[in-house]
Amino acid sequence: RVLQIGxxxxxxxxxxxxxxxxPTVIDVLETVNFHSEELRVEDFCxxxxxxxxxxxxxGPPAGTGCGGYVVGQTVKLLKEHHLLEDTDVVI
Structure with a gap:
């Protein structure tokens, strides 16, 4: 199984x-007030x-914020939903 993360x-x-x-991970998280436990895999994958x-x-528009936060939230969701365990290749 292959997973591409933009x-x-x-x-x-x-x-x-x-x-x-x-929709982006951040867009989806905003819909649940950043309560990631309320999300299903189908909501963002x-x-x-x-x-x-x-x-x-x-991510934020260029020059307006920190992309690292977005990456961190995405990795958190991947781990919470065990997506990395079921994936052979991540791009």
């Missing part, structure tokens, strides 16, 4: 696999072409 404020790195812009699982971390 880390760009434009959230378009998985577009060629999913044929649409996916989407299947793309040939079964590649796709996540868009997103």
């Amino acid at each position: 880390c760009d404020p434009k959230h378009d790195s998985t577009f060629t696999l999913t044929k649409k812009l996916m 989407f299947e793309g072409y040939n079964g590649v699982m796709c996540i868009e971390a997103g």
